[in-house]
Structures are given as structure tokens and as C-alpha cells.
Amino acid sequence: MFVETTRLIIVFLATAGGFTLAQQSPGDHAILGATLGAALGYVAGGILGRLLGQAMGMAERRIEQASPARLLAGTFGAVGAGGLALLVGFPLIVLLPPMIGWPALMLLVWIGVYGGAALAGHNAEGLLAIAGLSTRPLVRASPYGATVEEGATLLDTSAVIDGRLLALARAGFLKGAVLVPHFVLDELQAIADAQDPVRRRRGRRGLDLLDAIQRTSGVEVHIIDDEVLEHEQVDAKLVALARRLQVQLLTVDSPLQRVAELQGVHCLNIDSLSEGLRKVHVPGETLRLPITRQGKEPGQGVGFLDDGTMVVVVDAAPLVGQEIDVRVTGNVQTSIGRMLFASMAAED
Known part of the structure; x- marks a missing residue:
């Protein structure tokens, strides 16, 4: 919808421009000028509309990333600097020919708007604090509004x-x-x-x-x-x-x-x-650990490694309270972490 509306506006302007230029040239070519202008405007309007649509999409994403303080300060900076540039550059349309003066004035205003928004946005917290708009003026102002340090x-x-x-x-x-x-x-x-x-x-x-x-x-x-x-x-x-x-x-x-x-x-x-980061234990590896309690199944003993890994040892229930050597036979990943199964090394 945005592209078509932009194209329609460009076609209207190009048609009017072609009609005006044809009237100023010798001969009766007004209709031909308007037709050529409309055709050129149709093509140019489509290209310009798509480019403007992409630019507005990028601007919208940047605005979503920016903090409210940066947006507010940037808006004030753009309006103030743009208005000042308009006042300073107004004599250009008087002193220079219209074909040069108006584009020069538009360029100067654009530079003012962009520069004012950028400068005010980068110093948003300080400017708002000076204006008394900071909700917490004693809190350290942070630059993390749009440009964030990589790896933060x-x-x-x-x-x-x-x-x-x-x-x-x-x-x-x-x-x-x-x-x-x-x-x-x-x-x-x-x-x-x-x-x-x-x-x-x-x-x-x-x-x-x-x-x-x-x-x-x-x-x-x-x-x-x-x-x-x-x-x-x-x-x-x-x-x-x-x-x-x-x-x-x-x-x-x-x-x-x-x-x-x-x-x-x-x-x-x-x-x-x-x-x-827990150490990986493979089947056949020998470990030494204390048996702290009996397991759920008959005859099982349970011990824990230094990193908290649970080890279920077969036939170790009578050895609760003792430190023994065990040989890892397998492991399984559970919801609470990795659990090892082992048998007593002395029996292997």
C-alpha cells in the first residue's frame, strides 16, 4: 500500500511536470509531455517507493531498539537543529536562483535535522538530566540505548x-x-x-x-x-x-x-x-568415593563425587559409611544432572 501510494504521488507530480515543460516548448505537445511524464513517474515511483519502504523498515527497527530517553532527546535535537538551519539558510532562496537555492536550503535543513538528532541522542541522559526530566538523576547514566558494546x-x-x-x-x-x-x-x-x-x-x-x-x-x-x-x-x-x-x-x-x-x-x-564442566567418566574407569546411603534397589549403595555427581554402586549397601574403589560401568543423563553406575572394583 505504501509503495502504490508513493507511486501515485510521483506519477501525479511527473505528469504535471511533463505537461508544464511541454507547454513551454514550441508546438502543441502538452498531451505527449504529460503522457511521458506519467510513464516516467510510474517507473520512478515504484523504485522510489520500494527504497523508501526499506528505509522506513530499517528506521522502525532502530526505533524499537532505542531507549525512550534517546528518542525524546533525539526528537528535540532534530527539531531544534532543523529549525536553526532553516533560519540560517533562508537567505539562500533569496540570494540564489530558485533552482539552486531551494535544493541548497533542503540539504542544509537535512544536515541540521540529522546532526541534531545524532548529537542529542548520544547525550540523551545528560541532556534530560539538565532539563530536569530524569526520573533518577543520581543513578549513573548509561550509554546503552542503541549502540551496545559487543558481548555485553x-x-x-x-x-x-x-x-x-x-x-x-x-x-x-x-x-x-x-x-x-x-x-x-x-x-x-x-x-x-x-x-x-x-x-x-x-x-x-x-x-x-x-x-x-x-x-x-x-x-x-x-x-x-x-x-x-x-x-x-x-x-x-x-x-x-x-x-x-x-x-x-x-x-x-x-x-x-x-x-x-x-x-x-x-x-x-x-x-x-x-x-x-563436570569431568567425564568413561566405562572401565576406577574411582574412589565414600558410600553415603543405600539406593532405591536392594543391595545398591549411593555415593557422590567431589563435583556432586551421583554414583550408584551395585552390591555396596552393606558398605555405607566406608570409602571404596569402584569401576564405572555406565552413565545416564537425568533432569538433575549426570548419574553414574558402577560396581565394586575389588570384585572385577
Whole structure:
């Protein structure tokens, strides 16, 4: 519809232009000029309409990625700089011939609009704070509105609370920009102020861990003020913000990971990483472990390796409380992780 409407407008203008030019030339060629203008306008209108449609699609995608603060500041900058360029360039249509003056004025206004939008958009947070429009002027302004550092990671509340995140940061596996939305901090604060002592300890632990990560070299923690007003739940806000900023999401919440990945968000799950880093044990390998309890089947004993892997040992039930050598016979992947089956090595 947009292409056809654009073509219709171009055909009308080209027909009028062809008719006007034909009238100014010797002879009666007005109808021929109008016909040629309409034909040229039909072809040019189709090409221009498709190009404009593609350009508007790209602009729409950029707008979806931009933060509201950047859009507001960019709009003000474009209007202000464009109006100033119009005032400065107005003498051009008086001093220069119309065929030169008007295009020169349009070019000057376009440069002003584009430059004003770009400059104001890049300094959106500061400009809005100066104007008194920042909702949280004391929070560190973040540049993550449209141009995001490659490899930036958005943190979920569960990832902040998880103690393994600090170990990853100190080991050098968490590099680059780490983004913590302010609504995640609000949720952490609510957990830290909870009546339940367990939840309160977890919330305060999460705040302490975040502070420790912030002091870890090689990791840049940014508290971003971006808000997602169209959603109320924190998980929905995180997914929407990750899509807008085009960053990966770090979490230990498997349901959140599935929902985010269905919406095209790349997720990093600490539990999946931990499971993938467990040592691989092949059949025939000999291990030494304590038998801690009896298994579900008669005669089975159960022990655990240092990484938490469960080992079910045949005929080891009488040896509960003892440390024995076992030989791996097989393994199986379960919903809670990998489980090994073994027999006592002394019997092989």
C-alpha cells in the first residue's frame, strides 16, 4: 500500500511536470509531455517507493531498539537543529536562483535535522538530566540505548544471588560490560528487606556479591536506568530489555531461559555451564568415593563425587559409611544432572 501510494504521488507530480515543460516548448505537445511524464513517474515511483519502504523498515527497527530517553532527546535535537538551519539558510532562496537555492536550503535543513538528532541522542541522559526530566538523576547514566558494546551481558536477579557468578568473574570468564537494570536492584532490595530470614540473607548476599563483582578487575558493571513500562513482571522486563538492547541474558532460571530463547534472546545459564564442566567418566574407569546411603534397589549403595555427581554402586549397601574403589560401568543423563553406575572394583 505504501509503495502504490508513493507511486501515485510521483506519477501525479511527473505528469504535471511533463505537461508544464511541454507547454513551454514550441508546438502543441502538452498531451505527449504529460503522457511521458506519467510513464516516467510510474517507473520512478515504484523504485522510489520500494527504497523508501526499506528505509522506513530499517528506521522502525532502530526505533524499537532505542531507549525512550534517546528518542525524546533525539526528537528535540532534530527539531531544534532543523529549525536553526532553516533560519540560517533562508537567505539562500533569496540570494540564489530558485533552482539552486531551494535544493541548497533542503540539504542544509537535512544536515541540521540529522546532526541534531545524532548529537542529542548520544547525550540523551545528560541532556534530560539538565532539563530536569530524569526520573533518577543520581543513578549513573548509561550509554546503552542503541549502540551496545559487543558481548555485553544483562544480569537476572537469580544470577546476582547465585554465589558462582563472583567465582566466574574472578576467574576471568565474565568479561566486558555487565548490565544490571535498576528494577533488578529494586527486586534485590525487596528480597533483602523480606520478613523471611532465608530470603533476607539471600537478598543481602546478592547485594554484597554485586558489590564484589563491581570491584573485580576486567568487569565493568553498569547500573542502567532503562525502564520497560509495558511489562510489570521482572522476568518480562528482562526479556524485553535484552531484545531491545540486543544483549545476552545471564540467569540460573531455566523457565526464564526457555521463554527468552523463544523470543530470540541468547541466554547463558550458570547451571548449564556447571553441568558441562563436570569431568567425564568413561566405562572401565576406577574411582574412589565414600558410600553415603543405600539406593532405591536392594543391595545398591549411593555415593557422590567431589563435583556432586551421583554414583550408584551395585552390591555396596552393606558398605555405607566406608570409602571404596569402584569401576564405572555406565552413565545416564537425568533432569538433575549426570548419574553414574558402577560396581565394586575389588570384585572385577
